[in-house]
Amino acid sequence: MTTIQAWKVETAALLKEAGLASTADLDARLLLQMATGYDQAKQILLYDRVLTDAQLHKLSSIREDRLRHKPMAYILGCKEFYGRNFLVDERTLIPRPDTETLIEAVIAFSKGKQQPPSIIDLCCGSGCIGITLALELDANVTLSDLSEDALSVARENAKRLLSKPVTFLQGDLLSPTDKIYDIIVSNPPYLTAAWCDEVSNEVRWEPRLALEGFSEDGLGLIRKLVKESGNHLCCGGALFLECDYRQAKDVAELLSSHRFTDVCIERDLSGRDRVIWGVLACTNS
Incomplete structure (x- = not known):
């Protein structure tokens, strides 16, 4: 007994x-x-x-x-993010506390705006970023991911947590949409292949598609996203990206070279550079 x-x-x-x-x-x-x-x-x-x-x-x-070493979030089937429980399984990344830095940055940028912003969350995974922003800002949110499996999880979370409708898109970054948004937010895959090979036994359970940036420096998808964002943001709109602290300066320079001004680097809970964002200039100069 x-x-x-x-x-x-x-x-x-x-x-x-x-x-x-x-x-x-x-x-x-x-x-x-x-x-x-x-x-x-x-x-x-x-x-x-x-x-x-x-x-x-x-x-x-x-x-x-x-x-x-299966992550507890996958065993329990949920993970807390910004005070709410999100359903998660092996189809999506597990939400992390450091990503709450992204939420705080978007909220601070949106403070004082007269209208709820239109936001697209790219590489949305479980939907924790976009859904949280919909709840915190009453934002009109679109969730997009390359993986239909990930979108299925995001749909379940939206159904559980939101009373307002959400748009779901499947495809590569901004390719599924021709709309203009106030805010583009993304926690895209950004690890190098070498970094992926060095992750902990727990992280190995998570989908590699959502981790690896598929370029030598891990920034291939981020470069593509920054380049495309100018065609999908309104004048004065903002792009918010999460990246590894070792990439932060390169990402900031990338934004500065693509019509983004007031580029900022925000630190995560560990004091490491984590979120890069900038405001789209209203001219092409």
Whole structure:
């Protein structure tokens, strides 16, 4: 017979042995909550309750997933982003706290505007960026991705979290649309092939299509997007991009050379350069 407390202790020890020490205790608690429905308070209260065979069977399966370094977000099927839970699975990237820097930058830019902005979120994945901006700014949002699988996840999240309609487009960057927007926002693939090969065991579970920038320096898609954005932004509209801190200066220079002014670099929660944005000049000069 295995009690709640015994299972948590055993699982935390196994996770630590598997190289997951930093989150072992939390992971054990969340796995138990997923299989039993018992939150932290109830787990403490019922620490000596014996787990049923059905519960142990479920726990064994999801614990094995975690021991293989499957991300907790994929096991639980959701991830918190900007205070809301978004559905995620292996069809999309897992939302990260650093991307909230992108949200804050767009909100700050939009502050004081008379009308809700029109926004297109490119490489939208789970839709966490565009959906969050729709909620925070009452924005009119379009979600676009090359992957139909990713768009399926984004549709589910929009259905759960939004009451207003959202436009969905499938295709490469701005190719599916001929519209003009107030804001273009994107967390595109930007890792080099070498960086992709060096990622952690957990990140290896995420779709490589959403990670790799498919150029020697990882900036191939960003270059294409910056070049195309001028034809899809209104005068005074803005482009917001997430990139690796090692690429930030190059991306800022790229924007400056393509009619973008007031180019800014925003730092993430770790103090690293993460978000680059600029305002489209109203002339071609």
